[in-house]
Amino acid sequence: MKQGNIKVALVGNPNAGKSTLFNALTGMRQKTGNFPGVTVEKKSGTFRIASANGHDDSHVTLVDLPGTYSIYPKSRDEVVVMDILANPKHPDFPDVVVIVADASNLQRNLLLFTEINDLGIPSVLALNMLDVAESMNLTVNAVQLAMQLHVPVVRINARTGEGIKSLKEAVKQITERTEKPVLQYFYEPKENEIGLINEVREIHQLDNDYVALQYVCQHDNFSFLEQPVRAKLDALIEKYGFDENNFLANETVARYEKIKPIVSKAVKSEGAIEPPYWTRKLDSILLHRVWGYVTFAIVLLIVFQAIFAWASYPMDMIDAGTAAAIEWVKGALPEGVLNDLLTDGIMAGIGGIIIFIPQIAILFALVAILEESGYMARVMVIMDKLMRRFGLNGRSVVPLISGVACAVPAIMTTRSISSRYERLLTILVTPLMSCSARLPIYAILIAVVVPETKVLGIFNVQGLVLFGLYLLGLLGALGSAWLLSLFIPRKEPSYFMLEMPSYKLPRWGHVGYTMYESVKSFVLEAGKVIMAISIILWVLASYGPGDNMNVAEQQVVASMNAAPQAQIDAAVASARLESSYAGQFGRFIEPVIKPIGYDWKIGIALLASFAAREVFVGTMATIYSISGDTEDVLTVKQRLIQEKNPETGGQMFTPAVCYSLLIFYVFAMMCMSTIAVVYRETHGWKWPMIQLAYLTVLAYVSAFVVYQVLS
Incomplete structure (x- = not known):
């Protein structure tokens, strides 16, 4: 046996069970990263092969290559496949390729196998989904197939682990x-x-005809070829009059001509070939032009209820636990800068990270269940026609829906979109879907300006306004996607190709691992950025120029020496905040935000809510010296109603100001957590900054129009 580390690449068509096999082989011995030189996520893992004659077991590194129907790429992710398989010097170039094939659709799956076989890399064909083939009255003879293909053919069931040893x-x-x-x-x-x-x-000193042909056809995709080399290949193509499109068409036809007799010998049909009975019955409902959408709406209702209801309990526990830990540390350590930094900066930042874990875990678990069961593919099919009008495709539905709960896990679900262009568009517009963190803001502002009356004796006006805000966010997302599609160049053809999988019970181990990976990815990657920004915000709110904060505190104490201690403490907190760098920033941006109706106090709340939208209410309570429970909406509501505009002497929070704020928060970038996860998913700061800029401009202009019209 080869000594040292054996490298194995796992390839296969989408929905052939490749990812399930990867999890079955590697278990928890997995890691994620990027393929060298490209911003495409890479999954790799390890397993061991027992050796005979008492030798040490062989250590195998398994690399899960992006799913593809052919070695000729249709998306950015698929480019990676040939960039590795055509370059023996690549660090992930395999000793063996395992091709996972769906036995229920063998003829199409063998196209990819024959292409990889012709590259000259040792291969193993793993026949998966044999149970689905049997339900379709198909019998696949693996021995006959191996004799014709001249490679090992193994019968497996990736979901149950059957055949893994073989x-x-x-x-x-x-x-x-x-x-x-x-x-x-x-x-x-x-x-x-x-x-x-x-x-x-x-x-190029190649020993394989088909690899040479790939140099001709795909040299522009090969990162290991320098531009002068590509130019020489272009010259050779022109010299021989090579027609790439004609070659690809002829090659595909020639391959299928060889594949067809192989399949006819190895696959026997015992009756009419058709999808399983339950697949046909369910599809007649779930793909129906009316009942399909009704069913989808019901599923959405269940998913949202689960996310809001189930996640609230662990989130409350995490929030309470974090608060208790901060309080304990505050009392255990001596007062001072280190205490404040540790509790109000670092621990508060950690709390702002881990509080998202329940939502992320539950959402990804539900999405994994819907995907594993086969239902999500049906949703994408029925929604594709609508989404395509706005530059998106059917796979964009899941992130947009998820964004109503939280943009952070929603943006992470865009990984299922194969087209880089449509994935980027989806990422850029998902924050426009109103998340649960905006509810406290909506609730208090609506309570201030919208009366508690009913329309037709049934519909609450405040509820209708809240529904309108969510609908406005959806329309904004679709409209922005259409507008952005006019400016972002499409470097790849638009298509939506999806193999309809059969229905099956979820593999719970896979669902659990999906939850684990999603949570780990968020905490370790996006969490680092969130932590850094949390500390920066703490510094800005805790310190000010010179001794301004101490002077402000002394003035408040002197002027309120007869007031209750709770009121003095609240007033001191407000005065110190006004004198801090954050307060100075609020004063600095006041000329900019004044045209949309905001003063410096609202400016500070806007800045603070960048950490998390729900912080807005607590910040406003602190600024306006609310005593007692600062998170009580009714108390804050009364204080906002009583707040006077120092310039006019009238009410500060007029309908114009409140509606302007509502519209601003509908369109503004969600929070720093969203920016952090966009940074991770796009592998750079370019698109997060573009996203922040266009959403800020959209929010500001919309708020300006609303304020000027209603003033």
């Missing part, structure tokens, strides 16, 4: 080979291609 044995046998196997090409080059192939092989 698959490891097949990989072991290939790595133990001492002689180089005779390669059976499934595509024979045409006469007019031979001259071009020979010249490319000689220049």
Whole structure:
């Protein structure tokens, strides 16, 4: 057996069970990162193969390559496949390729197998979903298939783990080979291609005709080729008059001509080939032009109820636990800067990170269940036609829906969108969906200006306004997607190709691992940025220029020496905040926000709510010296109603100001957590900054129009 580390690449069509097999082989021995040189997420893991004759077990590194129907890429992720398989010097170049094939649709799956086989890399064909094939009255003879393909063929069930041991044995046998196997090409080059192939092989010292053809067809995608080399290949293409489109069409036809008799010998039908009975019955409802949308609405209702209801309990526990821990640390450590930094900065920042964990875990668990069951594919199909009008596609539905709970996990779900262009558009507009953190803001502002009356004796006016805000967010998301699609260049064709999977029970281990990976990714990646910004905000609110904060405190204490201590403490907190750097910033931005009706106090709340939208209410309570329970909405409501505009002497929070604030928060960037996760998902600061800029401009202009019209 090959000594040292064995590298195995896992490839396959989407929905062939590749990810499930990856989890079955590696278990918890996984890690994520990026493929070298590209911003495409990479999943890798390890497993061991037992050796004979008492030798040490072989250590295998398994790399899960992006799912693809062919080695010719249709999306940015798929480019990675050939960028690795055509370059032996790549750090992830495999010793063995395991091709996962859906046995219920073998002819189409074998197209990818024959392409990889012709690259000359040792391969194993893993036949998955044999139970689905049997339900379709199909019997697949793995031995017959292996004899015709001249490679090991293993029957597996990735969901149950059946055949995993045999698959490891097949990989072991290939790595133990001492002689180089005779390669059976499934595509024979045409006469007019031979001259071009020979010249490319000689220049690049290649020993494989099909790899040489890939240099010709895909050299622009190969990151390991320098621009002068690509230019020489372009010159060779022109010299031989090579027509790439004609070649691709002829190659595909030639491959299927060879695949068809192979499949006819190895696959026997015992009756009419049709989807399972329950698949047909459920599809007649779930894909119906009316009942499909009704069912989807019911599923959404259940998902939202689960996210809001189930997540609230652990979130409250985390919030209470964090508050208790902060209080304990405050009392245990001596008063001073270190105490404040640790409690109000670092621990508060950690609390702002971990409080999202229940929502992320529950949402990703529900999404994983819907995907594993096969239902999510049906949702994407029925919604694709609507989404496409706005530059998106059917896969954009899940993130937009999830954004109503929280933008952070919603943006993370965009990973299922194969098109980089449509994924980017979805990421850029998802924050426009009103999240649960905006509810406290909506609730208090609506309570200030909207009467508690009913329309038609049924509908509460305040509830209708709240519904209108959520609807406005959805319309804003779709409209922004359409507008952005006019400016962001599309570098790849728009298509929505999805294989309809059969219905099946979720694999609970996979669901659990999805939850674990999602939470870990958020805490370790986005959490670092959130922590840094939390500390910065604490510094800005805790310190001020010179001794301004101490002077302000002394003036308040002197002027209120006869007042109750609770009122003095609240007034001191307000005065210190006004004199802090954050307060100075509020004064600094006041000329900018004054045209939309805001003063410096609201400016500070806008700044503070950037950490988390729900902070707005607490910040306003502190600024306006609310005594007692500062989070009580009724108390804050009364104080906002009583607040006077120092310039006019009238009410500060007029309908114009309140509606302006409501519109601002509908369109403004959600919070720093959202920016952090966008940074992680786009692998840079370019798009988070563009997103922040366009949403801020949209929010400001909309708020300005509303304020000027209603004033």
